[in-house]
Amino acid sequence: MKEKSGLFVQIRPDITYPINLLEDVKRIGPWTLVHLQPGVEYTYYAHIEMRAWDKALLLLQKAFDDLGARALVSEGASWQVMPQERFRQRSIEGPKRVGNNWYVLPKQYSRLPIDQIKRYGNFIYLESGWAFGEGFHPTTIGCVHLLEMLASRQLIEGRKVLDIGTGTGILGIIAGKMGADTVLCLDVDPEAIRVSKKNVASNGLSHKVVVSSQDLRSVKGFWDIVLSNLTPSVLTGLSNDIVRVTSYKGYLVVSGFQKGLKKSFEALFKKKGFWPDTTITKDGWVAQLLVRQR
C-alpha cells in the first residue's frame, strides 16, 4: 500500500466571467473544493499517492477547461501545488532554521536593531506571499543543507548559480549570501517572480541576484551550480536543458521527489554524465547533489 499525501491546489482566476460555474465544481475526481473566495481563490484538496499528483492536476485543469475557463489557467492564473503541511504553515511567523546554520527571518525582522538579529548568525529575510519556499518543506531544507556542504568546500564563493523554480527565491538568495558571484533565479509562476524580486531586494542582493520568468530553454552559457527543486514531471521534462546549462565538473542539486523515485532520477542523470555525491533524505523527501563528470 503506497503512502498517500494530502495535496492542496489553489486556483486564482484573474477574470470573473465563470465565477458561479467554478463554484459548482465542488467535487472532481479525487478533488474536493474546501475553500473559496468567490472570483478570487478556489482551494481544492485531494488525498492521493504522490505519483498520481500530475494526473490528478491534469484532471482538475481539464474540468476548468471544459467550463470554458481555460484562460484562467493558461493565461496568468496561478496554480499553487502544495503538500498539506505547507498549507498549515505557510506564513513565516518567527525565525526558522533551514540548514545547520541558516535561518529564515520574517521580513519585518529587518526593522529590528541588528543586535537583536545577529544571534541568528547566517540569515535571510523572507516573505512568501503565495509562492513556494518559506523554508518549511523538507526538500527546501535538504537543498539548503547541500548548499552549506558546497560552501564548506569553498565551492560557492565566486561561482555562477542557476536556481530553476525559485519560488520565494530562498535558495538563490542563500547562495547569493554565501558569496556566489551571480545568481539567476527562474520561475514560471508570476507570484513567485513578484515575491522573489521583493525578497532579493530585502536582502540587499539586487546587484547580483536576478529573478526572471525566462524559459530555461533560452538560458545560455554554463553554470557552476544548478539548483532544481521541482516536481518530478517538471524535473524530468527539463532534464535535457538542466544538463545543457551545467558546466563540466559543475554541481547539480535535484529535489522535489520522494525516496521511491530516487533510483530512477539517479539513473536518468547518470546516463547524462552526472554522478551522485551526497543524498539527503528528510521525511521521505530526497535532495541530491550530483557532479557532472563528462
Ligand SMILES: C[S@@+](CC[C@H](N)C(=O)[O-])C[C@H]1O[C@@H](n2cnc3c(N)ncnc32)[C@H](O)[C@@H]1O
Ligand atoms: C517546489 S518549488 C521550489 C521553491 C524553492 N526553490 C524551494 O526550494 O523551496 C518549485 C517551483 O518551481 C516552479 N516551476 C514549475 N515549473 C517550472 C518551470 N518549467 N521552470 C521554472 N520554474 C518552474 C514553481 O512555480 C515553483 O515555484
